[in-house]
Amino acid sequence: MGGSILAQVHRQIGDECPDIDAESMKNLYRAMMQLKREGKILAYHDKSAGGLMTTLSEMAFASHAGLNIDLSSICANTKEVNLHKALFNQEAGIVIQISSEDRIKIREMLYEYNIGSHIIARPQFVDDPNICVHLAGEVVFKDKTAELHKIWSTVSDKIRMQRENPETVQSESEVVHDYSRKAIKYKSTFDVSQHPAHKIIADYNTQEKAKPKVAILRAPGTNGDQEIANKFMMA
Numbered sequence: 001m002g003g004s005i006l007a008q009v010h011r012q013i014g015d016e017c018p019d020i021d022a023e024s025m026k027n028l029y030r031a032m033m034q035l036k037r038e039g040k041i042l043a044y045h046d047k048s049a050g051g052l053m054t055t056l057s058e059m060a061f062a063s064h065a066g067l068n069i070d071l072s073s074i075c076a077n078t079k080e081v082n083l084h085k086a087l088f089n090q091e092a093g094i095v096i097q098i099s100s101e102d103r104i105k106i107r108e109m110l111y112e113y114n115i116g117s118h119i120i121a122r123p124q125f126v127d128d129p130n131i132c133v134h135l136a137g138e139v140v141f142k143d144k145t146a147e148l149h150k151i152w153s154t155v156s157d158k159i160r161m162q163r164e165n166p167e168t169v170q171s172e173s174e175v176v177h178d179y180s181r182k183a184i185k186y187k188s189t190f191d192v193s194q195h196p197a198h199k200i201i202a203d204y205n206t207q208e209k210a211k212p213k214v215a216i217l218r219a220p221g222t223n224g225d226q227e228i229a230n231k232f233m234m235a
Helices: 004-009 020-038 053-063 083-088 098-112 145-163 166-176 196-206 226-232
Strands: 041-045 068-069 096-097 121-124 130-135 138-144
Touching: 004 138, 020 096, 020 098, 020 226, 041 053, 053 068, 053 083, 053 096, 053 121, 053 130, 130 145, 138 145, 145 166
Parallel strands: 068 130
Antiparallel strands: 041 096, 068 121, 130 138
């Protein structure tokens, strides 16, 4: 727990920090690349910033979903279990969302790479979702996803209020935290293949022309530069 966000919240540092094994990390990378190529990963998040609880919560916030989290597989000895360590340690690890029909095959593949895995949570797509943590058949934590999402966003929203237009920040926050809204669906009002940019890109690809150089400015506090760069590379 040394150096963890939970420790910092309690004004502590700790004396035992997370460690990492280089070979395990390489195996994990290779396994994830294989699953990505096969289209088996529905969602992915590392757990090294905030721990398991933070990771699962952020994944739930992104889709306005609930979660049933079962710690039984990672807390086998319930008499000696430390929930804080189980939920908030920042040892290297990841959480991936997969289809239930791929579960056995994926776990077998991870085993071949010498990577341990656990079935931890199942999502709930309901109107008023909760994040619920179970251990040994008992509920040890339960709260509404929407309320936890608001708390999680508080600091970021306050920073943005100072940095950006407060009215637009407030407007965006209201939309993000409105769990009655359904997923946005995009509908093109034109034929994409007839768009002028489509022909330009096609010409560069077919004629093997050198693509124009593009500068991408990173927005503060986002990974938008990486996402945009990826789109340009795909184009």
